[in-house]
Amino acid sequence: MDIKTIIYDYREKINRQLESFLANKIEEAAGISPDVRDVVVNATEYTLRGGKRLRPIFFIYGYKCISDGDDNAIINASISIELMQSYLLIHDDIMDEDELRRGKPTFHVLYKDICEREFGDAKSVRFGENMAILTGDLLEAYGEEALANSDFDARYVRRALCKYLEIVRKVGYGQIMDIMSERKGSITADEVLTIHRLKTASYTIEGPLQLGAILAGAGERDLQVMSAYGIPLGIAFQIQDDILGLFGREAKIGKPVGSDIREGKKTLLILHALERCTDDERRFILRTMGNEHITADEIEAVREIVRRTGSFDYSKQLVRSNTERAIEAMENSDFRADAKEFLIKIADFIGEREY
Amino acid sequence: MDIKTIIYDYREKINRQLESFLANKIEEAAGISPDVRDVVVNATEYTLRGGKRLRPIFFIYGYKCISDGDDNAIINASISIELMQSYLLIHDDIMDEDELRRGKPTFHVLYKDICEREFGDAKSVRFGENMAILTGDLLEAYGEEALANSDFDARYVRRALCKYLEIVRKVGYGQIMDIMSERKGSITADEVLTIHRLKTASYTIEGPLQLGAILAGAGERDLQVMSAYGIPLGIAFQIQDDILGLFGREAKIGKPVGSDIREGKKTLLILHALERCTDDERRFILRTMGNEHITADEIEAVREIVRRTGSFDYSKQLVRSNTERAIEAMENSDFRADAKEFLIKIADFIGEREY
Numbered sequence: 177m178d179i180k181t182i183i184y185d186y187r188e189k190i191n192r193q194l195e196s197f198l199a200n201k202i203e204e205a206a207g208i209s210p211d212v213r214d215v216v217v218n219a220t221e222y223t224l225r226g227g228k229r230l231r232p233i234f235f236i237y238g239y240k241c242i243s244d245g246d247d248n249a250i251i252n253a254s255i256s257i258e259l260m261q262s263y264l265l266i267h268d269d270i271m272d273e274d275e276l277r278r279g280k281p282t283f284h285v286l287y288k289d290i291c292e293r294e295f296g297d298a299k300s301v302r303f304g305e306n307m308a309i310l311t312g313d314l315l316e317a318y319g320e321e322a323l324a325n326s327d328f329d330a331r332y333v334r335r336a337l338c339k340y341l342e343i344v345r346k347v348g349y350g351q352i353m354d355i356m357s358e359r360k361g362s363i364t365a366d367e368v369l370t371i372h373r374l375k376t377a378s379y380t381i382e383g384p385l386q387l388g389a390i391l392a393g394a395g396e397r398d399l400q401v402m403s404a405y406g407i408p409l410g411i412a413f414q415i416q417d418d419i420l421g422l423f424g425r426e427a428k429i430g431k432p433v434g435s436d437i438r439e440g441k442k443t444l445l446i447l448h449a450l451e452r453c454t455d456d457e458r459r460f461i462l463r464t465m466g467n468e469h470i471t472a473d474e475i476e477a478v479r480e481i482v483r484r485t486g487s488f489d490y491s492k493q494l495v496r497s498n499t500e501r502a503i504e505a506m507e508n509s510d511f512r513a514d515a516k517e518f519l520i521k522i523a524d525f526i527g528e529r530e531y
Numbered sequence: 532m533d534i535k536t537i538i539y540d541y542r543e544k545i546n547r548q549l550e551s552f553l554a555n556k557i558e559e560a561a562g563i564s565p566d567v568r569d570v571v572v573n574a575t576e577y578t579l580r581g582g583k584r585l586r587p588i589f590f591i592y593g594y595k596c597i598s599d600g601d602d603n604a605i606i607n608a609s610i611s612i613e614l615m616q617s618y619l620l621i622h623d624d625i626m627d628e629d630e631l632r633r634g635k636p637t638f639h640v641l642y643k644d645i646c647e648r649e650f651g652d653a654k655s656v657r658f659g660e661n662m663a664i665l666t667g668d669l670l671e672a673y674g675e676e677a678l679a680n681s682d683f684d685a686r687y688v689r690r691a692l693c694k695y696l697e698i699v700r701k702v703g704y705g706q707i708m709d710i711m712s713e714r715k716g717s718i719t720a721d722e723v724l725t726i727h728r729l730k731t732a733s734y735t736i737e738g739p740l741q742l743g744a745i746l747a748g749a750g751e752r753d754l755q756v757m758s759a760y761g762i763p764l765g766i767a768f769q770i771q772d773d774i775l776g777l778f779g780r781e782a783k784i785g786k787p788v789g790s791d792i793r794e795g796k797k798t799l800l801i802l803h804a805l806e807r808c809t810d811d812e813r814r815f816i817l818r819t820m821g822n823e824h825i826t827a828d829e830i831e832a833v834r835e836i837v838r839r840t841g842s843f844d845y846s847k848q849l850v851r852s853n854t855e856r857a858i859e860a861m862e863n864s865d866f867r868a869d870a871k872e873f874l875i876k877i878a879d880f881i882g883e884r885e886y
Contacts, residue, residue, distance in 0.1 A: 205704060208725070211711045212704045267668065271661040295714050306626040306710050309664060310703055313622065316671060317699040324692045330685040337679045337692060344672040348665055349560060349567045355661050356566045359650050370563065 177514075179521045186236060186251070187229045194223060194255050197322060218286060219311050223262040225278040231257040231384045234406075237518055238388025241511035242398060246327075253326035253391060256340065257384045259319030264347060264379075266312040270305050271355060272439065284308035316344070328391045336390045343383040350374025358440065365447050372444075373407065376414040382406025404505035405519065412498035413526050415491050418443035422479060423488070434475040440466030445482055445491045452485035499527035532869070534876045541591060541606070542584045549578060549610050552677060573641060574666050578617040580633040586612040586739045589761075592873055593743025596866035597753060601682075608681035608746060611695065612739045614674030619702060619734075621667040625660050626710060627794065639663035671699070683746045691745045698738040705729025713795070720802050727799075728762065731769040737761025740874075759860035760874065767853035768881050770846050773798035777834060778843070789830040795821030800837055800846050807840035854882035 198220040206213040232254035239250045268274075269282035276282060281289065288304030295303075323340055326333060350371045357363040357371075385402040386394075421436040422445060436443055442465070450458055464470050464478055482488050502523045506516055553575040561568040587609035594605045623629075624637035631637060636644065643659030650658075678695055681688060705726045712718040712726075740757040741749075776791040777800060791798055797820070805813055819825050819833055837843050857878050861871055 204700075208704050208729070209708055209711075209722075212707050215707050267664055271657075271664065273657070291714065295716075299714070302626075302628070303710070303714055305660075307707070309622055309626065310707055310710070313667075313671065314700060314703045316668065317696045317703070320675065321693065321696045321700075324689055324696060330689045334679055334685045334688050334692075338676065341672045341676045341679060345559075345669060345676075348669045348672070349563050352567050352570050352662070352665055353564055355658070355665070356564075359646065359654070359658055361650075367564075374563070 177517055177521065179518065179525060182518065183228075183233060183522075186233050189251050190229045190232045190255060190258065191224060193251050194258060195220070197252075197255055197259075197318070198223065201318060215307065215311055216314075218283070219262070219266075219315060222266070222277075222283055222286075223259065223315070225280060227258070227261070227278070229258060231261060231380060233522075234381050234384035235388040237515050237522075238385035238390075238394075238402060239392045240388070240515035241385070241402075241509070241519070242389050242392035242394050244512065245392065249327040250388060250391065253323055253328070253336075254384075254388065256319045256323040256326075257379070257387065259315050259322060260340070260344065260379070263312045263315035263319065266308050266315065268351070270308050270312075271351075282308075283311055323387075326391070329393070332391050332393055336387050339383065339387055339390055343379045343387075346374045346378040346383075350378075357442075363442050363447070365444060368442065368444050368447060369411070372411055372414045376417075377407045377410025380413055381410045398511075401505060401509045401511070405502045405509075405523075408498035408505075409502035409523050409526060412495045412502070412523075415444060415498070416495050416526065418445045419488070419491055419495070422475075422482065434470060434478075437464055437475065437478060438466070438468055438470055444494075445487055446478075448490055449482045449485045449487035452487065453481050457481050495527055499523050532872055532876065534873065534880060537873065538583075538588060538877075541588050544606050545584045545587045545610060545613065546579060548606050549613060550575070552607075552610055552614075552673070553578065556673060570662065570666055571669075573638070574617070574621075574670060577621070577632070577638055577641075578614065578670070580635060582613070582616070582633070584613060586616060586735060588877075589736050589739035590743040592870050592877075593740035593745075593749075593757060594747045595743070595870035596740070596757075596864075596874070597744050597747035597749050599867065600747065604682040605743060605746065608678055608683070608691075609739075609743065611674045611676075611678040611681075612734070612742065614670050614677060615695070615699065615734070618667045618670035618674060621663050621670065623706070625663050625667075626706075637663075638666055678742075681746070684748070687746050687748055691742050694738065694742055694745055698734045698742075701729045701733040701738075705733075712797075718797050718802070720799060723797065723799050723802060724766070727766055727769045731772075732762045732765025735768055736765045753866075756860060756864045756866070760857045760864075760878075763853035763860075764857035764878050764881060767850045767857070767878075770799060770853070771850050771881065773800045774843070774846055774850070777830075777837065789825060789833075792819055792830065792833060793821070793823055793825055799849075800842055803845055804837045804840045804842035807842065808836050812836045850882055854878050 198216070202213060202216045202220060205216040232251075235254035235257050236250050239245070265277060266283045269277055270284050274282050275285050284304040284307070286304070287307035288300045291300040291303040320337065320340060323337055324333060350373075353367065353371050354375065357367055382403050383406070385406050386399050389398055389402060418436065421443070422434065424433065437446075446461065446465075450461060453461070461478060461481065464474050503520050506519050506523070509516065553571070557568060557571045557575060560571040587606075590609035590612050591605050594600070620632060621638045624632055625639050629637050630640050639659040639662070641659070642662035643655045646655040646658040675692065675695060678691055679688060705728075708722065708726050709730065712722055737758050738761075740761050741754050744753055744757060773791065776798070777789065779788065792801075801816065801820075805816060808816070816833060816836060819829050858875050861874050861878070864871065
């Protein structure tokens with residue numbers, strides 16, 4: 177089993193289904209007005225810009241844990257979680273005032289630019305944000321529709337929708353905590369872990385797996401195994417993200433190195449270092465946090481502190497131990513053999529990924 | 532059958548169910564953090580602030596057209612449309628930069644104020660809008676959950692969810708057109724009617740009726756009758772709203788008289804007058820549109836032009852003819868007698884309402 181080939185193959189299939197689903201929506205919108213059509217065209221471009229499609233792949237493998245059924249039906253349903261992702265990113269980008277997403281303008285910036293080109297500068301920021309709020313709302317509804325219309329037993333679909341909405345709620349609650357703590361300027365390691373659990377673990381791995389499994393008619397015990405695998409792996413995924421955000425190479429991760437520092441994001445990596453460094457170092461780190469003009473030397477100095485305090489090794493160790501916990505839970509499950517094998521391998525892959 | 536008593540009784544029941552549903556969500560949020568709890572408490576206060584609850588009442592009567600089943604189950608499901616309304620209002624208020632809703636601060640202003648009180652002025656507008664975006668997103672998910680969890684056959688629930696998502700899409704498309712035309716500064720009567728059809732007709736009357744009917748197992752022909760009743764009545768409702776926005780008394784309608792002019796909203800009432808007035812009058816009206824400091828005398832002058840050009844009578848006539856069309860469609864239906872009677876009476880009520 178070559179996991180990269182499997183991922184690549186499914187990614188292609190998922191992208192084709194996203195294209196076909198959104199082509200229908202473009203047609204629907206074209207029936208209303210050319211402006212509405214353009215918005216859905218741009219939402220499609222945004223959604224297809226890139227992304228690893230890990231969430232729909234977990235969705236598909238959640239199904240495969242239980243059933244060897246129709247691949248097409250589950251691929252069609254799996255795009256619901258990618259449309260959710262697109263909605264969340266568009267709204268997040270407004271909130272964080274980010275200007276780039278996957279190397280291109282974020283949605284609100286795209287429409288700010290369109291406004292300035294076509295109607296002038298006045299209120300262009302408001303206009304851009306309004307279009308992004310609306311487009312995010314549309315994508316949320318599209319995602320649910322992909323699930324509601326999917327080709328499975330109505331009772332399973334209803335249960336999957338309840339789970340989907342639970343994920344939307346959790347991510348929303350996590351984002352509220354995040355925005356609050358950012359504005360307060362203080363956050364504890366416990367709070368960071370709660371935010372990870374709500375914002376990443378639930379909708380990156382655990383949630384998608386459970387959604388797919390529910391569509392295959394999974395029972396409560398199956399879903400618990402998926403939590404035992406998905407929650408630690410989701411946390412490992414997030415911590416690895418934090419490590420890459422500070423130590424990864426720009427070409428690989430697709431965003432500027434040190435952007436977490438620039439945005440003032442207090443990751444576990446940074447919090448752990450802050451607890452163990454000298455007073456001078458603490459003042460230095462806190463001064464760089466949220467500084468948009470941070471230099472490469474300053475980033476290197478932060479890295480050095482993170483290494484010296486053992487925070488780097490500690491975080492690496494957390495990634496490893498959480499990944500191992502996930503693998504163990506999967507090994508002890510009675511899921512279908514090929515799905516188990518894939519999920520064990522992808523856990524290793526996530527623990528070691530460089531992007 | 533005293534229609535006001537029926538409306539009042541259902542309104543009470545709907546409000547109690549909204550309270551009970553949201554109390555559960557407050558509890559859920561309290562399990563995460565006090566800040567998250569506060570947000571859900573404020574979202575509850577916002578939702579319960581007032582409102583006529585016409586949408587859930589239409590939802591309930593859509594069900595009653597087909598079935599004489601359990602009142603509690605349909606009341607519980609009907610709050611889904613009121614939660615959608617709450618989500619749409621919160622996001623709309625951000626887009627329109629409105630500061631008051633039902634006599635109290637809009638959601639983004641509420642959190643802007645909280646920010647300034649607790650954390651200081653910096654970025655308080657951004658913070659307020661972020662919390663309002665997130666809270667709207669949560670309420671959208673709550674609404675769908677109230678429907679997904681409702682006590683009806685899973686096949687009906689799935690079909691109702693698809694209809695619900697269709698309504699969210701239509702309202703979104705309508706709002707995109709609205710924002711676009713506002714920024715362009717030009718709009719045709721046709722576009723205004725399309726926006727009314729998308730933004731008001733679909734989710735005020737036609738959509739709620741169909742949602743309730745679907746939960747009772749309605750067929751496609753039943754839903755068509757509901758469109759034949761709901762679309763014209765929705766248009767009548769919207770035009771009556773426009774009339775009240777210019778001619779209504781503040782104490783009755785709960786918002787400042789002339790607020791449509793102040794916001795530069797080009798209603799059919801205004802568009803019709805613009806086509807028939809003198810050049811001087813046109814210049815005068817266009818100057819008042821969007822003017823936040825418009826005086827009572829200026830509003831009276833606009834009213835005078837709207838009256839003299841026959842636009843007032845024309846709009847009144849449109850309300851009447853659309854109401855009559857709705858009533859005729861309902862009279863010709865084979866729906867259950869008590870539901871028919873109610874829906875015919877409420878159509879008259881809407882055609883003549885003063886708030």
